Amino acid sequence: MNETTRQRRVDRAFRILTASCALVVIVLMGGILFELLRNSGMSMKEFGFGFLTSDAWNPGAGEFGAASSIFGTVVSTAIAMLLAVPLSLIIAIYLVEVAHPRVSKIVGGGIELLAAVPSIIYGMWGLFVFAALMQEHVQPWLGRWFGFLPLFQGPPMGIGMLTAGLILTLMVLPFITAVTRDVLQMVPPVLKESAHGVGATMWEATRHIALKYGRRGIVGAVFLGFGRALGETMAVTFVIGNSHRISSSLFDAGNTIASSLANEFNEASEPIYLSSLFELALVLFGLTLLFQTLAHFWVSRMQRQEAGSR
Amino acid sequence: MNRAGSAEEARSLPSKVSVRNLNFYYGGQQALFDNNIDIPEKRVTAIIGPSGCGKSTHIRVYNRIYELYRTHRAEGQVVIDGKNILLPSVDLIDLRKRVGMIFQRPTPFPMTIFDNIAYGLKLHYRVGRTELSDRVEDALKRGALWDEVKDKLGEPANALSGGQQQRLCIARAIATEPELILMDEPCSAIDPVATAKIEDLIQTLRDNYTVVLVTHNMQQAARVSDFTAFFYKGYIIEFGATKQIFTNPAERETEDYITGRFG
Numbered sequence: 394m395n396e397t398t399r400q401r402r403v404d405r406a407f408r409i410l411t412a413s414c415a416l417v418v419i420v421l422m423g424g425i426l427f428e429l430l431r432n433s434g435m436s437m438k439e440f441g442f443g444f445l446t447s448d449a450w451n452p453g454a455g456e457f458g459a460a461s462s463i464f465g466t467v468v469s470t471a472i473a474m475l476l477a478v479p480l481s482l483i484i485a486i487y488l489v490e491v492a493h494p495r496v497s498k499i500v501g502g503g504i505e506l507l508a509a510v511p512s513i514i515y516g517m518w519g520l521f522v523f524a525a526l527m528q529e530h531v532q533p534w535l536g537r538w539f540g541f542l543p544l545f546q547g548p549p550m551g552i553g554m555l556t557a558g559l560i561l562t563l564m565v566l567p568f569i570t571a572v573t574r575d576v577l578q579m580v581p582p583v584l585k586e587s588a589h590g591v592g593a594t595m596w597e598a599t600r601h602i603a604l605k606y607g608r609r610g611i612v613g614a615v616f617l618g619f620g621r622a623l624g625e626t627m628a629v630t631f632v633i634g635n636s637h638r639i640s641s642s643l644f645d646a647g648n649t650i651a652s653s654l655a656n657e658f659n660e661a662s663e664p665i666y667l668s669s670l671f672e673l674a675l676v677l678f679g680l681t682l683l684f685q686t687l688a689h690f691w692v693s694r695m696q697r698q699e700a701g702s703r
Numbered sequence: 704m705n706r707a708g709s710a711e712e713a714r715s716l717p718s719k720v721s722v723r724n725l726n727f728y729y730g731g732q733q734a735l736f737d738n739n740i741d742i743p744e745k746r747v748t749a750i751i752g753p754s755g756c757g758k759s760t761h762i763r764v765y766n767r768i769y770e771l772y773r774t775h776r777a778e779g780q781v782v783i784d785g786k787n788i789l790l791p792s793v794d795l796i797d798l799r800k801r802v803g804m805i806f807q808r809p810t811p812f813p814m815t816i817f818d819n820i821a822y823g824l825k826l827h828y829r830v831g832r833t834e835l836s837d838r839v840e841d842a843l844k845r846g847a848l849w850d851e852v853k854d855k856l857g858e859p860a861n862a863l864s865g866g867q868q869q870r871l872c873i874a875r876a877i878a879t880e881p882e883l884i885l886m887d888e889p890c891s892a893i894d895p896v897a898t899a900k901i902e903d904l905i906q907t908l909r910d911n912y913t914v915v916l917v918t919h920n921m922q923q924a925a926r927v928s929d930f931t932a933f934f935y936k937g938y939i940i941e942f943g944a945t946k947q948i949f950t951n952p953a954e955r956e957t958e959d960y961i962t963g964r965f966g
Binding site: 493494581582583584585586587588589590591592593594597601602605606608698 | 766768771773795796797799800803804806807808810812813814822823826827859872875876879
């Protein structure tokens with residue numbers, strides 16, 4: 394009798410303890426959203442919806458618009474994902490299906506190390522080494538052969554949207570690779586064997602069976618990298634050039650929401666400037682939320698499809 | 704019920720697989736020792752023996768699936784239809800089309816029921832849409848699954864029960880028209896009713912295919928096989944007509960095993 398009441402009390406305490414820890418997440422989330430909304434109030438009142446569509450960013454004249462930052466965020470992230478996703482999948486497939494276990498261990502360890510390198514180091518390396526490489530070799534070459542595309546026109550400056558996108562590629566690559574590798578390693582060996590057993594080649598077994606079996610995890614990996622690219626600040630700030638404009642050329646300088654925030658907070662003397670930066674932060678918060686939600690729905694739809702209609 | 708072959712029959716039947724001096728190694732560890740056996744064509748041959756005696760290892764040589772693992776190595780001769788399939792020149796894709804394999808657990812591919820069957824077919828044959836669906840239907844019928852799935856071919860295969868999944872895998876193996884079907888304890892993850900269905904299915908397969916069935920279930924071996932090989936510690940101790948192995952084994956170890964003295 395006593396035993397059960399004691400048990401019940403302990404269970405209750407446990408429930409309260411865990412629930413209150415979980416509550417911290419909600420409170421934090423709400424607090425951040427509240428602060429962003431409160432601080433961006435002035436800018437919202439001043440510019441209204443036009444804040445999102447205007448690319449004017451003129452602190453002297455008190456003009457602020459988020460369009461160039463949103464554009465830069467989307468473009469640099471898109472470059473990163475376009476390059477990093479296929480590359481990561483190929484590396485992960487190599488590590489799991491093709492490479493000698495010893496090679497796989499060494500390269501895999503390297504990938505994990507890369508994932509652990511602080512972003513400021515990517516930024517410094519990007520500015521001092523990679524940007525110079527881009528300026529001297531990559532951009533002139535692209536300009537020569539693909540200069541007919543508006544994307545690759547203009548003087549090679551080293552820093553700019555393309556360089557930022559490539560740095561982001563290098564930064565998200567290890568994340569997506571490491572998670573995809575883990576996902577592929579979880580594919581039951583007997584499933585792979587049965588693919589080979591009906592006469593599939595290594596490529597066919599990987600593409601049709603292993604990738605398909607692990608596709609939910611791989612989508613998760615992709616969105617992990619996506620989230621990182623979207624919000625990455627330091628490295629991008631170093632190499633993107635920090636100019637508030639929208640250009641069709643990837644060689645031109647640009648900015649992202651995160652890089653503008655990092656760059657300009659300590660310059661923001663006017664209340665309206667500060668408020669605009671807060672609204673910019675709100676936009677990034679909203680974008681992240683939007684994409685996470687989309688990812689969530691996508692994954693759960695896949696889950697339903699897999700579970701079947703039984 | 705008892706169609707078990709006789710010793711005379713074993714000698715007179717043409718053999719589908721002739722294994723000569725087969726040795727197998729996991730890295731530095733030898734798992735099979737000088738295996739010699741002739742698997743009779745269009746019969747069911749059971750391989751029995753205690754766990755870890757090399758039963759699965761032995762049949763995994765027949766389609767060279769062991770080669771997926773770097774450290775696994777086979778030496779000797781495995782002649783299927785007059786050709787030593789251990790030679791490096793053998794086309795593995797073609798070999799695996801001719802030698803189907805069923806595993807301990809059902810392994811439906813992550814796709815629909817229809818696509819599971821069509822997948823193997825499309826790897827080997829160029830077929831039009833109508834022929835493809837005809838052949839899928841045919842394979843599912845031979846796999847004794849058609850009546851249960853004909854109305855839900857578009858559903859994911861992993862929505863099927865375990866027993867149905869295993870019959871799906873058998874149908875998938877049949878679809879590429881193999882001559883030899885290897886079954887590695889196909890009922891070990893399946894309930895008794897589903898097991899009975901698969902055993903019935905194996906009986907019908909005998910008319911068109913050569914079946915090698917690894918099982919740890921001696922009743923199963925006695926029920927469905929014509930011939931039985933007893934493996935122990937990597938050696939083939941005894942091979943003969945199932946009836947003879949179970950009623951009058953020649954070797955002491957075989958008798959000890961089937962009477963339940965070990966294993």
